[in-house]
Amino acid sequence: MTSPSSTETRDISENLAAVQAQIKNAALAAGRDPDSITLNAVSKTHPKDRILQALKTGHRVFGENRVQEANDKWPSLKQAFPDSELHLIGPLQTNKAKQAMMLFDVIETLDRPKLARALATQAETLGHVPRLYVQVNTGEEPQKAGILPEEADQFIASCKNEFQLPIEGVMCIPPVDEEPSLHFTLLREIALRNGLPVLSMGMSADFEIAVRFGATHVRVGTAIFGPREDFRETPQQ
Numbered sequence: 554m555t556s557p558s559s560t561e562t563r564d565i566s567e568n569l570a571a572v573q574a575q576i577k578n579a580a581l582a583a584g585r586d587p588d589s590i591t592l593n594a595v596s597k598t599h600p601k602d603r604i605l606q607a608l609k610t611g612h613r614v615f616g617e618n619r620v621q622e623a624n625d626k627w628p629s630l631k632q633a634f635p636d637s638e639l640h641l642i643g644p645l646q647t648n649k650a651k652q653a654m655m656l657f658d659v660i661e662t663l664d665r666p667k668l669a670r671a672l673a674t675q676a677e678t679l680g681h682v683p684r685l686y687v688q689v690n691t692g693e694e695p696q697k698a699g700i701l702p703e704e705a706d707q708f709i710a711s712c713k714n715e716f717q718l719p720i721e722g723v724m725c726i727p728p729v730d731e732e733p734s735l736h737f738t739l740l741r742e743i744a745l746r747n748g749l750p751v752l753s754m755g756m757s758a759d760f761e762i763a764v765r766f767g768a769t770h771v772r773v774g775t776a777i778f779g780p781r782e783d784f785r786e787t788p789q790q
């Protein structure tokens with residue numbers, strides 16, 4: 554992995570190219586097609602001008618973790634780059650479901666029946682629903698969002714059948730101090746047995762491992778945009 558000091562001094566287009574090259578090499582080493590992996594550039598806490606730099610290189614897939622922050626930054630960027638694709642990767646409160654559905658192309662953090670119901674209700678009035686991934690709390694951490702692994706199959710089934718929601722995949726954030734490959738393996742098993750094609754897993758520190766374990770989407774922030782200010786790291790929304 555690149556050190557924070559080098560990501561600070563190099564520009565965003567160089568960082569993007571370096572991460573894409575690492576993804577490609579990890580894919581080829583694992584016997585996978587590099588084009589089967591999408592790089593989600595996580596732009597949370599970073600200002601619009603830095604995101605614009607990434608958009609100008611041709612990059613189009615981005616992740617934000619707060620609805621309000623995304624709403625402040627993205628409407629004008631989306632107008633300028635209509636083919637950009639924005640993913641919500643942070644927790645979603647039901648009272649922000651509608652706003653999130655109007656702003657994001659993909660919501661990666663569907664993790665509870667109450668939210669599934671809110672999205673389904675709004676889908677009827679909006680006549681549109683973003684693509685959805687179910688977040689799984691693979692480490693069963695009490696403070697972390699996500700459906701528990703043993704409840705995942707039933708939850709995914711009810712999202713599809715009861716709520717008619719377009720579930721494309723699953724996502725996880727492994728515990729910081731554990732071997733990520735165990736969590737990536739567990740997430741892949743859940744995706745496989747539920748027939749879901751998308752696996753969103755892997756961040757700056759472990760995206761190459763995630764590629765080896767089958768990630769179709771890696772979410773990389775620091776290695777592209779450099780370090781973030783700590784005070785906005787754990788949002789409550």
Ligand SMILES: *Cc1c(COP(=O)(O)O)cnc(C)c1O
Nearest residue numbers: 595618642756757772773774775
């Ligand atoms: C911030 C964040 C990332 C990116 O983390 P980095 O370590 O900066 O690459 C990925 N996924 C989620 C859910 C995040 O909140």
